[in-house]
Amino acid sequence: MLNSSSGSGAFRRRGLLGLVGAIGLAALVAGCSTSPSADTASAGYTAPAKDLSAEITYGLWDQTQVAAIDANIKEFNKVYPDIKVNVNVTPWDSYWPKLQTQASSNTLPDLFWMNGPNFQTYGGAGKIEPITSEVSAGAIDPANYPQALDDLYTIDGTQYGVPKDFDTIGLWYNKAIFEKAGVDLPTASWTWDDFDSAASAISKALKKDGIYGAGGGMDGQTTYYDTIFQAGGSVISGDGKTSGYDSAASQKGISFWTDLIASGGSPTIQQLTDTPAIQWFTSGKLGMLWSGSWSRTAVAESSIAKDANVAPLPTGEKQATVIHGVSNVVAASSKNKAAAQALQVFLASKEAQQQQGDMGAVIPAFNGTQQTFVDSQPGVDLQVFIDATKYAQPYPVSKNTAAWAALETTILPDAFSGATPVADATKDLADQMNGLLAKE
Amino acid sequence: MTNSTTRTRLVPPNAAAPRVRRGGAAARRDGFWPWLFVLPLLSGIGVFYLWPIAQTAYFSFTEWGVFGGATWTGIANYTRLFADPQLYSALGNTLLYTAIVLLGIPIAVYIASLLNMPGLRFASFYRVLFFLPYVAMPTAVAMVWRIIFNGDFGILNYVLSFVGIDGPYWTSTPGFAMFAVAIVGLWSSFGFSMIILGAGLKNIPPELYEAAELDGATPWRRFRSVTVPLLTPSIFFVMIITIISSFQLFDLLYALLGSTNPILPKSMSLVYFFYSQGFVSNDKGYAAAIAMVIFVIIGIVTLLQFRLQKRWVNND
Incomplete structure (x- = not known):
């Protein structure tokens, strides 16, 4: 850990x-x-x-x-x-x-x-x-x-x-929490709306137990890159020269998380900083977790292993996940x-x-060659991660990825916490990112 | 000591030169021999300290690509740096941290003199207890404190809840994070200060206490008028060391807050600022300029302390 x-x-x-x-x-x-x-x-x-x-x-x-x-x-x-x-x-x-x-x-x-x-x-x-x-x-x-x-x-x-x-990203979920809250389990045909209402319903029903509906690591790969792609937006242009953050679609991808936190469906940014989402999930305090195939071991070794399963990420404008x-x-x-x-x-x-x-x-x-991985944990639909390669998009990079990735972690948390409106934060991020890309 | 008596004897009686001059004359007469003896040490300092400092100074005037290939850009890095609000926020954070950690020194003086009381049982045991945090690995220390500081499930907030206080998210709220780091810094540097001060206490002649006691001085008066004045050289030393190491705050901050903590940009120390520019954003020329600024600041602060020490340090 x-x-x-x-x-x-x-x-x-x-x-x-x-x-x-x-x-x-x-x-x-x-x-x-x-x-x-x-x-x-x-x-x-x-x-x-x-x-x-x-x-x-x-x-x-x-x-x-x-x-x-x-x-x-x-x-x-x-x-x-x-x-x-x-x-x-x-x-x-x-x-x-x-x-x-x-x-x-x-x-x-x-x-x-x-x-x-x-x-x-x-x-x-x-x-x-x-x-x-x-x-x-x-x-x-x-x-x-x-x-x-x-x-x-x-x-x-x-x-x-x-x-x-x-590795690709999937929606890990805890069956026991869904049953306790009386909410239907995630399916492959889930949309963003289905996901949002399930997350809020769980948070509302199980508030007294300190259980939240959904959460993620709030890093690009497991959360907002995926929703940006699902909304039809981009993080960086195909030629790696301009930022995609100022497009309306990308802003929708960011708002997805701002709205989820504001609705109480997810723990706050501070809560997720002090206790990472994977720990909320493996301690049975989180209904759904956006995370990668690599979380399989952590989930399998936790006390909620028998209740855990995985579904494809919900669909926005289209189905998408990051592959790396x-x-x-x-x-x-x-x-x-x-x-x-x-x-x-x-x-x-x-x-x-x-x-x-x-x-x-x-x-x-x-x-x-992936069958061994798929069979490695009976009862968990690991095939989801393999099928995701069909609609997966490459991890966004440029010549000096680290420079603008540092900007993301500086600017976006204020948007997620609601301190800065999403439109302002993404505009600021796009401007600064374009400045860095011009120097590459 | 035999060396200095020999030297004094050899000086001609008419050479009534001041002490400093006499030392200089001796050095000239001894030729290169003394240098030969310190050469192993000096070459180490030269290769591992002086040369890198010179290199860093040079690179701070260049734009340095990821894989080397520095190009001279004059003072561009410095003009950019002094206009960068991040520098001042990092400086402010570092000063705040240093100020809080310095508060540990008076406490260390007090505890050290308590431990030095004659007839105290288990004194070594207490000393070990206080010193342990200093020898523990900063990362390990940080891991434990993260659990203590955790906003939802931490021990600290649990204890606070008994007295009706709803504790904050210590390590993820901008105002609180620096305090949290500084408290851990104080706690882990405290043992070192205490050991040094304890050694200083042992050097105070017991006759002074006996004399003071005969004169009817209370324990508090003895502490204030005998212990503290005679301890000032040790206090001075501890202060210098504490300030320098506080200015170099990095590992504790990195491990306690975590590199993905969203408030990190607002809670950076100077060295973390250097690290993030040099090793995360690959802007090594700019990072070299930051390093030079840190170097100069520490130099000035230390120099100031040596100047000011004449006013309060008792060197007799």
Whole structure:
């Protein structure tokens, strides 16, 4: 709980899924010994010779996924026995400052994890090797991964990263609270109005127990990016040059949360700051929670596990959710690029990603490898998160995402608390964001 | 001490120069040898302190991209910085924090002298108790205090509810958050001040107390006229250290409020301001300018204290 309450990055929480990883270890050793990647690696492209001898580093931030990655590397070494892969884990909080220093001195790990908000900073500065050659040789096929994830790691038509895993957002709910309040359970056809009236009804009926209808982390990924997309708005224009916050649709996406809090359907911003929404939910004090697929572990380990289920997010003007996922990228400065690319290609294969999924590390990105995740918690409709890829939109980013993301957390809370009218806050945010984007 | 007597003896009798000059003369005569002995220390200071300070000073006049490549922009960072309201709010917050933490010193003086009373049993045990918060990790301390300060389910508000007070959301209300952080800061730096002051108390000759007692001084009078004046050098030292570390407030704030706390922009300290510009927004040249301003402010405050100390610190 320490991780999610300090909450410095939604992307890290996905790692909680990895806790089940150890269980799969025994099964894996028996199940995956058929040297799956030999055909992929020998299928042309500039695949290095099998006796290539090199030592490369694979940089990542999530310790809980290391078991699955070690298993991947073991398979990789069956093809390339002389490539030694050192897995280098740096905790989330220091991963990015460290990576920045390494990029400045051209000492990046040969292969490393990249996320959406940071990708263009590195891709735009030429620090990452494009995957063009691997794609044109047929070693990697972008069509195997959700379109939105390919787009996330593409600049001007050139793709730089291979999707490794993904997460989408869903509506977690507590059946017991719905029954107690006498409200109908969420369905896939729910609209914003259905959601709002259910949230208010629960808050009203169970006020004496201190139970609220709904809430979210009040960060972009799990809450207002989703509603902005559902309202038909945008956070940033397609070319990454202008802010989308001053459009009427985007303002509706923000008002969704202001209205929810004002109606009493959700705890206030202060309440959600002192006690994060996921804790309200897992303590049985919240009827519905907007959160990602990564919350599965936290929910499964909580006392409300047997009452929890998940539904698609309610529909506004249209159905939408944010999708985000980590990708593997090769450093442009790598001295062992051939070996690093061989590993990148291997990790992109269906077999490697299936292995990741089977070990419970993550939801793998390769289409059709997600069944293990879906089956991981009987009684909970986890298929929702997989189906969401059909209408998911990429996490909004630009060259220096962090700069304007900091503005969001400065300006929007005043709108959510009702201190500033939504129209003023979004106008202010759009103006300042456009100023920053002009400098990129 | 033998060194200084040797040196005095070697000085020719006609050299009635002031003490300072004499030291200078000695240094000249000793040549490079003394420097050789301090070289290991000096090189460490040079590489890890002086050179980075010079570098930071240089970068504060540049616009520095995410991956290096600084371009000279003159005083642009500074003109922008002094027009930035965030600087003044961060400075105000830092001063407020420092002022509250400084309140811990009088309390520490009082507690330290109580612990120093002759015949007090379990004195070491109490000392350990008071010192523990200082050695505890700030992050761990912050985690515990977050639970205490929690608005809906916190212990503090629960206790307040018994006396009919509806407690605020301590760490998520702009006015209260800085107080909450400062109270924890006071609590965790208190032990350090107390140990230093306790050592200072041990240096006060017991004869003075005996003499005062014979003269009929009450315990309060003895505390005021013997303990406090003779303790001023220790108090001065503790003050300098406390002020410098208060100006560097970062980890406690970061861990107690959380990096996603919506009131953070209104409750930033100077160093947090530096961090957010340099490491969150990737504006490293601007961050370097902030760092230089912090450096200069701490320098001025410390210098002022050394100037003012002559008026109240008893160095005899």
